[in-house]
Each structure stands twice: as structure tokens, then as C-alpha cells.
Amino acid sequence: MSKDENNIIDEISTPNSIDKLIHEPARLNIMTRLYVVESADFLFMMRQTGLTFGNLSAHMSKLEAVGYIKIIKEFVGKKPHTMLKLTEKGKKAFDEYRKQMKQFFNEI
Amino acid sequence: MNEKIDLKKVEKQTYRFTFTDGLYDMAYGSLLVFIAIAPILREILYPSYIILLILPPSLILLLGARFITVPRIGIVKFNQNRTKSRNKIGLLIAILFPITVVMVVLTYLGLYNIKVGGYIVPVGAGVFALILLSLIAYILDYSHFYLYAVSIGLGIPLAELLKPIFGEPLHYLISFGISGTLILIYGIITLIKFIKKYPIPKEEISNVKG
Numbered sequence: 616m617s618k619d620e621n622n623i624i625d626e627i628s629t630p631n632s633i634d635k636l637i638h639e640p641a642r643l644n645i646m647t648r649l650y651v652v653e654s655a656d657f658l659f660m661m662r663q664t665g666l667t668f669g670n671l672s673a674h675m676s677k678l679e680a681v682g683y684i685k686i687i688k689e690f691v692g693k694k695p696h697t698m699l700k701l702t703e704k705g706k707k708a709f710d711e712y713r714k715q716m717k718q719f720f721n722e723i
Numbered sequence: 724m725n726e727k728i729d730l731k732k733v734e735k736q737t738y739r740f741t742f743t744d745g746l747y748d749m750a751y752g753s754l755l756v757f758i759a760i761a762p763i764l765r766e767i768l769y770p771s772y773i774i775l776l777i778l779p780p781s782l783i784l785l786l787g788a789r790f791i792t793v794p795r796i797g798i799v800k801f802n803q804n805r806t807k808s809r810n811k812i813g814l815l816i817a818i819l820f821p822i823t824v825v826m827v828v829l830t831y832l833g834l835y836n837i838k839v840g841g842y843i844v845p846v847g848a849g850v851f852a853l854i855l856l857s858l859i860a861y862i863l864d865y866s867h868f869y870l871y872a873v874s875i876g877l878g879i880p881l882a883e884l885l886k887p888i889f890g891e892p893l894h895y896l897i898s899f900g901i902s903g904t905l906i907l908i909y910g911i912i913t914l915i916k917f918i919k920k921y922p923i924p925k926e927e928i929s930n931v932k933g
Contacts, residue, residue: 651734651802658797662921663737691798698798713728 633719636681637712641666642674646683646701646709654687654700675699683708735864738805740796742865745913746787750780751871752910755878755903762892791914795921808862815862819855845883849876874902 637646644664649655655663661671678684683705687698701709757764757776764772853876860868882898889897 647728647730647733648737651730651737653800653802653806655799656797658795658924659799660797661924662796663740668924691793696798698800 748910752907759900
């Protein structure tokens with residue numbers, strides 16, 4: 616498939632305003648799971664999403680880079696523990712994404 | 724791509740996922756089993772047998788979560804609505820537990836004597852337990868507690884009903900032992916499945932990106 620054809624398909628399947636960072640299935644899964652809880656650790660997210668350690672780590676880095684998730688370090692007993700949480704920016708982006716997708720599907 | 728993301732459904736799935744270890748079933752099952760053998764234990768270990776009623780379920784929940792569940796599925800903190808629900812249960816238990824203890828102590832001391840005969844007291848106690856555990860099931864949003872409610876709600880009057888037929892301690896073994904053993908076995912099977920499905924990860928991932 617040529618590059619142009621790929622662009623056309625992408626254009627049809629996703630409207631321009633859709634946040635493509637969230638639209639990717641694995642990241643949408645991560646964002647949805649984090650949206651419904653206060654926070655969760657890396658292992659819990661692995662179990663919930665079914666992603667491997669490497670995959671989840673790569674997606675988390677992308678989401679963290681744009682400020683959609685934040686990493687909280689805390690202690691469980693004496694051990695340091697990393698919790699993941701959706702930021703306000705992430706929540707707003709997710710709400711917006713849902714709104715736009717809903718609108719998109721209502722229009723077709 | 725799904726056009727609609729049902730967030731309530733996802734939240735409920737996530738919440739129920741934390742119950743898939745079977746620890747609540749094991750804890751409650753063991754409680755019923757110890758209630759079933761309470762008349763035997765009372766003869767041998769009076770009055771310390773009461774500790775055996777409280778200790779095993781508490782240890783199953785605390786140590787199970789610490790050494791089995793958390794290393795396998797990690798930690799999650801739920802939103803305020805869920806936290807509030809658990810606080811409500813805490814409050815409910817905090818109010819009802821001392822009342823129950825005081826009533827039991829007063830009854831033992833003979834200061835508070837229920838002068839009603841027949842099956843009124845066991846039926847009343849059964850209904851009380853049924854309502855209390857059903858309320859916990861509703862607040863906790865965990866359907867197994869309804870089964871627990873029925874097992875103890877029926878068990879108390881059933882024990883009284885079977886006492887003249889089978890005598891002590893067989894009436895307790897039948898009323899609580901059967902349901903307790905079944906729930907305990909179900910919990911153990913669930914736990915084994917859980918352990919097989921979610922092995923402890925080899926990588927140290929509790930402190931990633933730290």
C-alpha cells in the first residue's frame with residue numbers, strides 16, 4: 616500500500632481533530648483503565664491491559680511525555696513503589712476524545 | 724473501535740478484578756468452619772477458642788493480600804466513591820460490633836436475659852446476620868456476600884432446629900460445616916486458578932521508571 620493510500624485510509628478512519636496519541640488501541644486501553652481509578656501501579660496496569668512489560672513501558676513513556684499521566688513515587692512498607700495516575704490534562708484530553716468520537720459516530 | 728466506552732462497566736470490571744483471588748471466600752469459609760466446630764473447641768480451649776473464630780479469616784485476608792495478591796496483580800487505588808463505600812462498611816461494623824459484644828457479655832453475666840422461647844431468638848439472629856451481610860454485599864458491590872448472608876442467615880435458625888434431632892455438636896457441623904467447607908473449597912480452587920493465571924513476574928516492576 617502506498618503512502619498516499621495510507622494517508623487516505625487514516626483520514627477516513629479518524630477525523631483530524633481526534634487525538635491520535637489516545638486513539639491508538641493500547642494507549643486508549645491504558646487511558647480508560649487509569650481514568651476509572653485514582654491510581655494504579657505498573658503491574659496492575661499490565662494485568663488489566665494484557666500488555667507486556669516493554670510494550671506498556673513504551674506507551675507509558677509517550678503518555679508521560681505529553682503530560683497525560685504522572686508517576687508518583689511512594690513507599691509500600693519500606694519498599695519504594697511507583698504509582699501511575701492520570702493528570703488533569705490527561706483527563707481533559709480523554710473527555711475530549713470521547714466527545715469527539717461520539718460526535719464522529721453520530722455523524723456517520 | 725468501539726464508538727462508546729462504558730466507563731462504569733470498565734470501573735466495575737476493574738473493581739471486581741481485585742476479588743478474583745478467592746481470599747474472601749476462603750476467609751468466610753474458614754469462619755463458618757470454625758463456627759461449626761466451635762462447640763468442640765469451646766470444650767477444649769474455653770475461652771480462647773473465640774480467637775480461633777476471628778484469627779484465621781483475618782490472617783487469610785491480611786497475609787493473602789500481602790504475599791499472594793499484591794505481588795501478582797499489583798496495587799490499585801479506587802476513586803472516592805469506592806473508598807466512601809468501604810468507609811461505610813467500616814462505620815457499620817464499628818457501630819454493630821461493640822453492640823453485639825456488649826449484648827453477648829451481658830447475656831453471659833445474666834444481666835441481660837432474653838426471656839423469649841422457641842425459635843424467636845435464633846430466627847431474629849439469623850435475620851439480623853442476613854440483613855447485615857446483605858447490606859455489606861450491597862455497599863461493597865460484591866455478590867458473594869449475599870451467599871454468605873444466606874448461609875449464616877439460614878445456618879443460625881437451622882442449628883437450633885437440628886439441635887433436638889442430632890444433638891451437640893452435630894447440629895453446628897451440619898448447619899455451618901457443610902456450607903463453610905463448600906465455600907472454603909471454592910475459595911481454595913479460585914486461589915489456585917488465580918496463582919496459575921497470574922504468576923509473580925520475574926522482572927522487578929514495582930519501581931519502574933523510578
